[in-house]
Amino acid sequence: MDGQPIRVIVADDHVRAREGIRSILQMDSEFEIVAEGTNGREAVELTGVWMPDLLLMDINMPEMNGLEATKRIKEKYPYVKIIIVTVSDDVADLFEAVKKGAQGYLLKNISPHSWIEYLKAVAGDEAPMSREFAVRLLREFSVKEHKASPKNGLTVREQDILELVAKGLSNREIADRLELSEHTVKNHLKNIMCKLHMENRVQLTRYVYEQEMGWH
Incomplete structure (x- = not known):
């Protein structure tokens, strides 16, 4: 990341979850949490203000869930990398998240060191996606879902x-x-x-x- 910190926004409606994520990222000085949100709507607004490198997004949140927030953020700010952070390993949820533009996902119960390695890989465009997951994901996409953005789509x-x-x-x-x-x-x-x-x-x-x- 060219010597600059990896700037992160955390969006989760549970205080303890945000505290847990914060404690993990504070283990490595390369990460800097610039803002925290408690729902999807706040995540969208905060992204526009802070333009982070990574956004760690919970799925189940009030007002606007993480999947809808992911879709809106990627439409406006395609450069921002979004990682879904969840307790569920439900493949349907993960497919839906990636289809809406998320770069990957983390399960809340895996080890902190795995988090650090994975997030650095995503930030550096080096995160691998398993062959099985990639094949199944490709099957989920259809031509009709690929729509061009209106005009130039710029904010x-x-x-x-x-x-x-x-x-x-x-x-x-x-x-x-x-x-x-x-x-x-x-x-x-x-x-x-x-x-x-x-x-x-x-x-x-x-x-x-x-x-x-x-x-x-």
């Missing part, structure tokens, strides 16, 4: 950042202009490039001029 904040990129501003300059942290801007840019299927700032700038979006 208002992402549109603002994209326009400033097109004007030649650096991440630091964008952060100062929008009163954000440089890390937040960097993660927003990863979201933007993921949504627009682009790889660098040059492509983003050309896209803005070709589209003549005129947001302001």
